């Protein structure tokens with residue numbers, strides 16, 4: 190993440206990573222607007238490009254070829270990416286409500302969330318049909334269908350409901366792929382039977398007669414039965430019923446019609462059309478609220494019934510970006526005029542396609558190659574990214590501010606005081622903290638509930654205090670997540686000692702800016718942290734928040750432990766013969782470095798962030814129950830550094846099996862391409878502690894021995910006879926990648942205590 194060069198004055202929040210919003214992100218990447226921050230909230234990091242989905246289903250493209258990596262695109266655009274599901278909007282407070290995180294504030298909002306099948310309108314459809322929409326999680330549904338068809342013995346009947354371009358294309362793509370799968374399994378592809386249902390008298394009702402004839406011919410050639418005037422009115426296990434009296438026994442029923450708006454839109458108070466889509470003006474602003482824009486399938490332009498197709502969503506990206514920019518610049522918005530005619534290139538599953546535009550028609554393999562070229566060019570724009578260059582604000586681009594905001598903005602960029610003059614103002618702080626609710630504990634005598642100069646805590650008789658501190662700069666532009674991970678990281682030391690967390694004080698720096706933005710950053714950060722501290726039974730009792738050039742957060746944490754040190758897990762208790770167990774995979778350092786250079790896949794970062802949020806709390810009693818002799822948590826010094834911290838006081842050597850190291854997804858790839866954390870060279874100095882065959886030093890996992898970990902797992906020594914049971918128990922507790930990575934050896938004569946094995 191980059192430090193901001195100008196204070197943030199306006200927040201544009203994008204809900205959904207649909208085809209219009211990826212365009213908005215790209216426009217802002219090319220032409221950033223200083224003082225304006227974009228945040229995109231989306232359920233899926235890999236957002237599908239609809240134009241290539243039929244080719245993916247047919248098997249012509251792989252997953253990454255047809256998906257845009259939203260996290261990486263957002264990073265390139267200098268935008269925040271929050272992976273979450275939006276569940277509503279509080280328009281009065283100008284906040285977006287999310288499933289897992291606190292509300293996200295906006296100054297302008299845009300919604301591009303696609304459409305949702307209205308399965309409830311057809312009896313049984315919700316239970317027995319596979320909806321093609323929403324596009325999110327479509328891949329999961331498709332892969333599940335694929336697996337079922339592969340496993341189904343004997344003839345398989347597949348009914349596709351909806352004979353628009355989507356339904357026809359999907360039928361042909363599925364048929365092409367599934368016939369290939371059957372042949373590969375040594376089965377007869379003719380066991381597959383396809384039926385296409387159209388509520389209209391014809392298929393492809395919005396296309397010209399030549400296009401319709403061409404597809405009728407292709408479908409007939411491929412043995413697809415077309416059911417015309419056959420609106421499906423009921424679906425049941427193993428079949429369906431149409432209004433015209435037709436019934437069909439079917440193993441799979443795929444639903445490609447009757448999509449509507451997401452149900453949560455109904456609670457927003459925004460004007461919707463009959464299908465639940467947001468009614469927008471020609472500026473793409475909601476008819477009800479000028480601060481809210483909508484684009485793509487979820488927008489409805491009264492008097493201009495656009496087909497729900499990716500092509501329109503893509504086209505809306507540019508005018509939407511321009512109008513969002515104009516909105517924050519307080520300039521007049523422009524009208525978007527959709528094309529009356531558009532080119533549709535509809536594939537027939539077998540690398541052949543039909544072109545349709547108004548009354549024009551063409552077909553051939555060359556049309557497919559043409560389409561393939563257009564689609565690949567489109568995807569390159571989103572997947573071949575360069576880090577965004579910082580740009581200076583020009584007078585023409587400056588975001589207009591209100592009087593009070595202007596004073597705050599001038600003050601934010603002016604020379605700032607040091608010492609206590611660099612504290613975040615008391616009003617901002619108390620407003621931000623008003624919404625934070627740390628747990629209360631009986632042993633906290635004076636804490637945040639009655640703030641004083643310092644907190645006062647009671648140490649129960651027979652207990653001793655374990656005390657630790659950790660602090661780091663933000664590595665991701667997401668204060669809520671930063672708060673969660675910083676708290677989890679700091680708690681790690683207490684857990685590693687076998688202590689029970691009692692209380693925490695926070696220390697944070699926040700870049701100066703408009704008061705409302707600083708307040709929100711502090712709130713988000715502390716809301717994330719307090720949720721994690723509360724879960725650990727740890728009361729936040731105080732803290733200090735100052736201004737700094739970068740967002741940074743840390744905690745001093747107290748824990749309680751038996752004063753006789755019973756149950757304390759020291760670093761120095763390792764015994765020769767013990768197994769070395771690691772509870773979480775490693776690789777956060779290389780992955781975060783690669784993310785900053787746009788070289789990591791977004792889903793690798795999602796998984797790494799999830800791992801950084803996994804607490805070590807449950808692992809400790811499990812390790813103790815299996816007789817752990819020593820334990821530490823992995824942080825900045827990396828696996829080797831922390832292992833040496835254990836072998837030295839234990840007076841032992843240790844052997845690491847490089848092949849057994851559990852790695853976070855993508856860490857091997859990013860390390861192999863030479864992308865390593867800036868702390869790596871300092872950690873590498875410890876290589877003098879290593880010995881092993883030359884091949885070990887060339888092994889791809891070797892650099893990861895030095896990779897610094899953020900909120901890493903526990904490294905413990907456990908009696909060898911308990912190792913398997915311990916790993917099984919850890920996995921049951923959710924440490925899915927817990928592994929035995931080596932063993933403890935008696936101290937040798939050599940100067941290198943750590944032996945490598947491959």
Ligand SMILES: Cc1cc2nc3c(=O)[nH]c(=O)nc-3n(C[C@H](O)[C@H](O)[C@H](O)COP(=O)(O)OP(=O)(O)OC[C@H]3O[C@@H](n4cnc5c(N)ncnc54)[C@H](O)[C@@H]3O)c2cc1C
Nearest residue numbers: 205207208232239275302303325485486497498499500502
């Ligand atoms: C299999 C298939 C093939 C298709 N083929 C074509 C084609 O060849 N050509 C064509 O033009 N159209 C095609 N379509 C239709 C096309 O997919 C849609 O019209 C298009 O995707 C709509 O784009 P959109 O930008 O409005 O939203 P979408 O592409 O649907 O994107 C919506 C985004 O919002 C996110 N989202 C949804 N709800 C929430 C929420 N509550 N919180 C946060 N994020 C949310 C989703 O994860 C997704 O990233 C196809 C559809 C399917 C399913």
